[in-house]
Amino acid sequence: MPLTAPPLSLYVHIPWCVKKCPYCDFNSHAVRDGIPQDAYVDALLADLDGDLADFGAASHGRPLASVFFGGGTPSLFSPASIGRILDGAERRLGFAPGIEITLEANPGTIEHGRFDGYRSAGVNRVSFGVQSFDDDKLRRLGRIHSADDAARAIGEARDAGIDNLNLDLMYALPTQDLDGALADVERALALAPEHLSHYQLTLEPNTLFASRPPPLPDSDAAWDMQEHCQQRLAEAGYAQYEVSAYARPGRRAAHNLNYWRFGDYLGIGAGAHGKLTDAAAGTITRRAKQRTPRAYLEHAATARRIASDTSLASADLPFEYMMNALRLVDGVPRADFAARTGLDDTALADALGEATARGWISRDEAVLRTTDEGQRLLNDVIGLFLPEREHA
Structure with missing residues (x-):
């Protein structure tokens, strides 16, 4: 059967965060001596140029259907830096009509007025890492924001005219019971986001929580939380369309849907992953970049930026x-x-x-x-x- 080139997206990894959360196994690195924003943006665009050269015709003439800034904490980067990345991507690839451009944001890193700048730069969707509206649970999770910080940041995004918001919520948190999980959902619903990601806290290898497990609800309690929260979200008009994703009509995450439908995506940044289909050659390649910011910055303009290339076997x-x-x-x-x-x-x-x-x-x-x-x-x-x- 002939391959067909699917939609193409762009994932941009910003690896820095204020502090590493004890449950997090993502490629994120706590800021110690400042963030080299200008140098990193230069590296990202050089990385993108390298991918476009390497993949040749397979990556040309395919405008981007979505862009996702993930981390780490992308909201540590200024609107000017985000804008320079988007301008560079649009010049090189073009944007499809109605493109979705998402920025992940930590409610504890948002400066007043920044969302106006992000929106002017082209961001039209913001995903907030809220996790909980219980300040005790937030402390246990190592988060740097409070419930009030989250509500304030969401309000500022609304005031800036961003009308597509996702809230990340966890359940089965340390010492959490069913009432607590439902209370988090109610606080989220009161803020009327277009999308909710609702997922269970799990103990991932090589995290602080894995080596020092907190007191978590058992599997039966976690299942009760999932079922009751799912029912409440459905009652409020949020349809579950993926294991952990709920959306109002017409507000499903285009970028994530492209992943789940086995679409293509270029991945730029430290530790970023990508997948590209070459329909003419009949190949599908997965590519990963150098994981540490230091190594990535050093090699972003060379072939050594690539940590691995894997051609998927039939x-x-x-x-x-x-x-x-x-x-x-x-x-x-x-x-x-x-x-x-x-x-x-x-x-x-x-x-x-x-x-x-x-x-x-x-x-x-x-x-x-x-x-x-x-x-x-x-x-x-x-x-x-x-x-x-x-x-x-």
């Missing part, structure tokens, strides 16, 4: 595709698998047959979609598509 593509697509509650058109991977539908046949027989995937000839039970057992469902199972 045997890996069913798992690569399904681990993203099956996160979507509504699933994906069945025909998209062939278009995005170049493989015939028969590559899914054995695993899909087993998942369907177990009641984990719906018997729908047009859409690949999990059942309610499949959503609850999602890791097990996705595991059926691992290539090594073919040889077990």
